[in-house]
Amino acid sequence: MIRDITLGQYYPTDSVLHRLDPRVKLCGTLIYVISLFLFQTFTGYIVATVFLVSMIALSHVPVKFIFRGLKAILFILVFTAVLNTFLTPGRELVSFWKITITIEGVRLAAFMILRLVYLIIGSSLMTLTTTPSNLTDGLEKSLGWxxxxxxxxxxxxxxxxxxxxxxxxxxxxxxxxxxxxxxxxxxxxxxxxxxxxxxxxxxxxxxxxxxxxxxxxxxxxxxxRCYHGGDGRTKMRPLAYGFRDIMAYVVLVLYLAVVIVVGIMF
Amino acid sequence: MNFLEAKKVIFEYVRRGKDGEVDGFKRAIDEVDLDISQGDFIAILGPNGSGKSTLAKHFNSLLHPTEGTIYVDGCDTTDADKIWDIRKSVGMVFQNPENQMIGTIVEEDVAFAPENIGIDPEEIKQRVRESLVMVEMQDHRKSSPSKLSGGQKQRVAIAGVLAMHPKCIVLDEPTAMLDPEGRREVIRAVRALNDVENITIILITHNMEEAVYADRIYVMKDGRIAMSGTPREIFSRVEELEECRLTVPQVTKLAYELRKGGLDIPSGILTREELCRAICR
Incomplete structure (x- = not known):
């Protein structure tokens, strides 16, 4: 069970995603997670799917490895799906004995499952492509304010x-x-x-x-070894944005724009 | 003034009973005098509970003496303004290599100390490279410490200390958790640092074979220095050592027994070659 949790593990390959500044990846994950909860339609999820699949392709992490992380939350997935399907009021789809399944229920269950699955895959993709020390460096720097x-x-x-x-x-x-x-x-x-x-x-x-x-x-x-807190501490490899990172921010802004457009139009 | 001087150092800690009431004082170190010059290789021997690790923690101001003073490079170790200078010049390597690794990659771990001191990134990179070369771990600089053997981990720990450019390294039973191969690796690295870089080494151990390479040995018993001298002097006093619950190297013991049995060989034989030569003579 413990070994199934891919969240927080690092998968070493040399890809564009691995070389990105951790701050970009943190920001990207945040935007992605927020976008998941903004979508109310299937069109929105197509956008999210396209984005996620292209990121997985860029990361060079084996798909099997990414999906292994889902095993740990299988129970939660089934539980939410069942609850949503049976307990949402609305138009009747099928009904037998005392149980009614509604169209709204099925819809909601599908959304919830998609959201959870994408959430786990998205965030584990970040930790899979970022070393723990890079990740904490990124957090320290971006939360410095x-x-x-x-x-x-x-x-x-x-x-x-x-x-x-x-x-x-x-x-x-x-x-x-x-x-x-x-x-x-x-x-x-x-x-x-x-x-x-x-x-x-x-x-x-x-x-x-x-x-x-x-x-x-x-x-x-x-x-x-002379540790005395963060004051006067330097870094062997200080974080610095490069051309690649700026491009990644541009991609993120584009994604956000598409999300907003899709949210308004459909 | 010598590099490290201890004058009548006493360290006491309070022993507490079940409910936290003071139960008495335990004297872990009792009037210890030391005088160590720059570039020396010192071994401190002693059985468990003889106060040798407690003494080691005094050398870089992790503990302060209850009475007496310790001077490191001319600074009193209780001087709060000098504490980081002292820790920079006296590096410490501990027994369990797993519990002193901070980085997730070898390189990061070695960089930890210079990062704390506040050195420029370029200089840190250079120091990390040099330190890893000194302990012959440059090929593993990108590995995860958990993938290394015990001896390799301990050498990385030494490199982590070296990156501070210390004048002295204190090793507190660095080989106690290692296999014989790991022991040899670590001792070889330590001796090279002493010979080539002229770094003062204080090796705390209860393994007599490692102490053979020292310039001077101190034997501790119940917080006091019971014996001191060159390895040859110390190892010729087999009975006294055994009183301190220490066993001499097998060769020395054999030579001692042969001598006691009436064979005409010199006392204090340290290596197999020496014994062979003495017998064949």
């Missing part, structure tokens, strides 16, 4: 990038603890839900202790 309101932007970005680095380390640790507990006769598979949740305690306690210990070690290591 929040410092005026005393938001600790640098610290938040640093925490995010550390969290991302330590996800694989902690996953491995969890695996090791589970095996160690199983080797001593712990049973995680049988019993009702309450018993199963209870059996997680002997995994979580050592995991938390080790996470805190690691955090302490890391803090000491960072301090001894």
């Amino acid at each position: 929040l410092k005026v309101f005393r938001v600790p932007v640098h610290e938040i970005a640093m925490m995010m990038s550390i969290a991302l680095t330590f996800i694989p380390v902690l996953l491995e640790e969890t695996d090791r603890i589970i095996k160690a507990q199983q080797a001593r006769g712990a049973d995680f598979e049988s019993g009702n839900i309450i018993r199963r949740v209870k059996s997680l305690v002997p995994i979580l306690v050592p995991l938390f202790i080790s996470a805190f210990r690691r955090a302490n070690d890391l803090a000491i290591a960072m301090e001894s």
Whole structure:
């Protein structure tokens, strides 16, 4: 289950999308997500589909890899679809026993599924083409204006990038603890839900202790390498917009224009 | 003045009982005097709990002595204005390589320290390149640290410290979690830095074989310095070492037993070749 989540993973290939400035990609994803919720018609979704498919083609990330991320939200998809289909009032499509399916219900369910699927694919496309450190750099730079309101932007970005680095380390640790507990006769598979949740305690306690210990070690290591917050810190590769990034912004503006036109006309 | 001087350093921490009440004081370091010159290779030996890691954390101002003073390059380590200068000149490498990696790519991790000091991007790139070459990791500069072996990770950690251009590197049991191959890699890299770059090395370890290469060895026991001298002097005092719960290298032990048994060979033999020569003579 954990391995199915492609959101937040990086897929290294050398494509135009990979080389774009992370700020462009963040902005693009935001515009795309907003556009998804503006569309009320199928014509709009054709525009979104064209945009998404061309981005996937540009990214050189295997389609299979992108769709794997959907497995994790399959349950949510089915759940929304069922609820929307059966519970929306409107014109009757089919009716049997006490259940009525309406035309509006089917329509709404289709929209919801499209929205969720496109949302997940769109945002995982961004993380697949951007290294975690690039992503946090982009966030730090594009949210820099929040410092005026005393938001600790640098610290938040640093925490995010550390969290991302330590996800694989902690996953491995969890695996090791589970095996160690199983080797001593712990049973995680049988019993009702309450018993199963209870059996997680002997995994979580050592995991938390080790996470805190690691955090302490890391803090000491960072301090001894002169870390003292964001003040006076430089970057090995400072972010800078190039010609490619400006072109990407032009494409985004065009997309936004098309979205608005389609929204008004159809 | 020497590069690193410790004068009657004492470090105590408060021991607390179950409810947080003060239960007494534990003296982790007890009147330690040290005198280390620039370019020295020092090994600090001692069993677990002898205070050697606590002492190491004093060298770059991570801990401050309860009593006594430590001077690094002429600066008192308790001087708050000098703290970043001290940390820049004394780099630290820790035991667990996984817990000291900050970057997701080797190159980024090595760049972390110079970025913190506020060096120009071009200069950082150059320092990263040079540091990775010094530990022979230049071919892995784009790899993810999780894909490297333990010895490689530890060498990246050393490169991360080197990028600050330190005068001294303190290594706190850097090989404790490595396999024999990784140990050899790390020790070779450390010795090269000492020989070629004239960087002061303070190696904290409980592996006696690694201490053989040092110019001087300090043996710690219960927070005190129990013995000090050249490797040859130290390793000829086998019984005292065993009292400190340390085992001497096998060759030295064998030579010692042979000598005790009446064979006429010199004391303090460190390598197999030396022993062969002594026996064949």
